[in-house]
Amino acid sequence: MTVYEATISKISQLPESLVQEVNDFIDFLLLKYNSELPQLTESDFSDYLKNLEAYEEKLARGEVQW
Numbered sequence: 001m002t003v004y005e006a007t008i009s010k011i012s013q014l015p016e017s018l019v020q021e022v023n024d025f026i027d028f029l030l031l032k033y034n035s036e037l038p039q040l041t042e043s044d045f046s047d048y049l050k051n052l053e054a055y056e057e058k059l060a061r062g063e064v065q066w
Contacts, residue, residue, distance in 0.1 A: 001009075011022055058064045 011019060014022065055064070
């Protein structure tokens with residue numbers, strides 16, 4: 001049984017009021033995950049951009065050839 005299946009099985013045993021709490025917590029986790037994701041993506045691209053700019057400068061100075 002996967003973690004997903006085990007979680008669904010446990011949720012199906014809960015009363016409706018607790019299922020609502022689980023749903024609220026899942027919404028919180030999704031919000032937290034989605035707000036952190038752009039920051040990670042942006043930092044990855046900033047390193048790439050720095051390397052690209054350095055390469056373009058070397059190319060313009062003739063230090064590297066296309």
